[in-house]
Amino acid sequence: MSSPPTLPEEPASGLFRAEYARRMNAVLDHIDRHLDTPLDLAQLADVAHFSRFHFHRVFAAWMGETLGDYARRRRLETAALRLACRPGKTILDVALATGFGSGEAFARAFKLKFGCTPTAWRADVAAKNAAMLAAMRLRRQDSNPDQAMRNTDQESLLNFQHHDDSHSHHRESLMKVTILDLPPATVACQRHIGPYGPAISTFWRDTVAPWMQSHGLDDAICYGIGHDDPGITPPDKCRYDACVAVPDGFQSGGRASITTLPGGRYAVAQFKGPSSAIAETWTRMTREWLPASGLQWDERPCFERFSAATAIDPATGEFSCDICIPVRPL
Template sequence: MATSSRNRAEYQKRVNRVLDYIQDHRAEELSLETLAAVAAFSPFHFHRVFKSMAGENLREFIQRTRLETAASHLVLRPHVDVLEIALENGFSSASAFARAFKERFGMSASAWRSGGAAQASKARQAESKPGEVVRKPGKAAGCAPEQDGSSSGADARSDEEEIMNVTVKTLPNYHVAYVRSVGPYGPGGNVREVWERLVRWASARDLWTADRICLNIAHDNPNVTEPAKCRLDAAIVIPDGFAVDGDVNVTDVPGGKYAASVFVGDPSTIGAAWDQLFGRWLPESGYQPDHRACFELYQGEFHDPKTNTFRCELCLPVRPL
């Protein structure tokens, strides 16, 4: 077996171990820390690793499998109280289960038990196409799921070849001044505002030079953390001992081994590039994420205002698998 295949198999094994653990302990509280420990991955990046291998985020998988198991039990165990089934599948109350069940299946648990399940089954059979193969949920797929908007064939191969251009290298510690944004990373957030504040501050102190080094540091995963609580730091490297004021904060970004992938393009596509780095390159690389923040590294003039093109390196902290 080729090295990349062995590495992906190791990722699959670890994620499948988590899927099995969730199924066996669905009545219990399933914390991120517990599940990351089952997989032997850093909790800091486990959500992205899980989604890249399982095709859905951790919270969605837990909720879906709990509801689907409960739906099966409602039919197979017709004399068992609905609340008992709800508690067995990790729901804390009848009202919480009722809301989640109706949102998922479009009817109450009682209606499902009294004939709704059979109607839903007939509807699914009618919608199925002859010869269609449906992958059974519950195990990680052999390949990472395609991202929204991705194409197949030659285009898909080109995307994969591009993201495979990754260099694992040792980066130094960066002593930085930063302005923090708290809120959505995309539309509705204030990321542009904090970068403008940083540029004004740095320019006034002759730090916004042609050879400057800037970091865009994301502390949270927007697929997990509530958008209003996502933290992002717009940072610039400053000399040791440089005197700062209350307009900025100062911190040290730890160095070490990072997987670095060059990104050139419209900023709206950078999220997809991160997804490919986690979902395509990482599982076959022989590395796993380390417990340090990801960041984008910008050097010199990184923005072409005529084309709105940005150039940076996506820096993912890693350690051996």
């Protein structure tokens, strides 16, 4: 059996930066898990294994915003998502679950951030969703159905195209949703912070795929996790994790963080089509199917799951994946 290809050794500066990224991402994940509690600067510094004295400065330099500003933004963005996705929760419930001491303090901060009250935001969700779907369908109807989607070079993850809106699809995709209990998965994750879209394709192709090849993971199951809603979070702050299933005891070499995707009940829809159509499928699933299902989104991450070896159909250029949303009863 041939050994996996060996890539040129990465310069020390690249390894150091990867280590910084790994530590800072651990802090961001910790903050997200504890939005309902006051942040302790010393504890966060310990999570990152950085000096407590200098951590605030390191965080601000790395993220482009202070720790306080970041935490406030994440609390409000998470609250906005919960207002939209959890109609059964009161505004006070959402406020307390995202770290605000009272409904009044939450309402003031929310209006300052989004320009409207939490009540108005929630009331406007249905109209916004309908307008979004209508605009997507109109774009597809007006597009050129003969626009080339084939690319005979698209035979592997190396040419993975993800959420690229440069093409449109002229067929209405059929969506069948199945409720499944998925097992936990041990994964190696690398994070991209910035706008979704073509940059994610580049990240998989130029960063993740070579790393996979060098570790003999060409045929692994992959998971793409978009943590933020670009309609709420500024595009340059959106977080995306490219994750690859790895065996127990796997050593990542420092570039990737090893974590576990939680198992449990998921609503799963199989997608196959041009990558430009996947955003609409996500929208239809969360705005049309989910409210009528008797289920709601829970705290676990949603993701796209696909095989690195077979995600792209070499004959058509179409992308295949499972869209997985974690659910629980209303």
